[in-house]
Amino acid sequence: MxxxxxxxxxxxxxxxxxxxxxxxxxxxxxxxxxxxxxxxSDGEKLIAKSDCIGCHKLDKKLIGPSYLDIAKKYALNDKNVAYLTSKIIKGGSGVWGTIPMSAHASLKKDDAKSMATYILSLKK
Known part of the structure; x- marks a missing residue:
């Protein structure tokens, strides 16, 4: 049996x-x-696992801009991906208002680059 x-x-x-x-x-x-x-995409998976959802949404402004608004402002090219990768890691303020984006220094550069590429790929 x-x-x-x-x-x-x-x-x-x-x-x-x-x-x-x-x-x-x-x-x-x-x-x-x-x-x-x-x-x-890898970038979408990384965003889902990170603290990004506390300040950003796909299509609505929360504390920070929506991912679609970011994609509308910046074209998908190497220069903008590098710029946003730096912003994700170092943080910053003044571009989207007075509330600063916190730094994500522990994030690997390749991961931040995947996230930035995904966000910019949302432009329709």
Whole structure:
């Protein structure tokens, strides 16, 4: 009897290893075909795990500007990605108002660059 359960468990594990499931797919108001094509970027994942959501939202101003407003102001190019990467790490004030953005000195430069690239890629 135990042998049957062992065999069943091994067979189930083996079959599930052939699954196409991808946990990085973001579902919203898109078709299933579009959802399979859309993968969450590294920058979006890093933002979701960080404290950015305390001051920024995708489409609404909170304490700081929305990500869409930032994307509208800056074109996606190397110069602007480098500028925003620096702003994310060092913080700053005066560009979007008087409330300063806190520094994120412990953030790796590559991670901040991924975040900045993602934000600027939101421009439609």
């Amino acid at each position: 135990k042998l049957k359960y062992l065999f069943f468990g091994v067979a189930l594990g083996g079959l599930s290893s052939f699954s196409n499931y991808n946990s990085d797919i973001k579902y919203s108001n898109v078709t299933k075909k579009e959802a399979i094509l859309y993968q969450i």
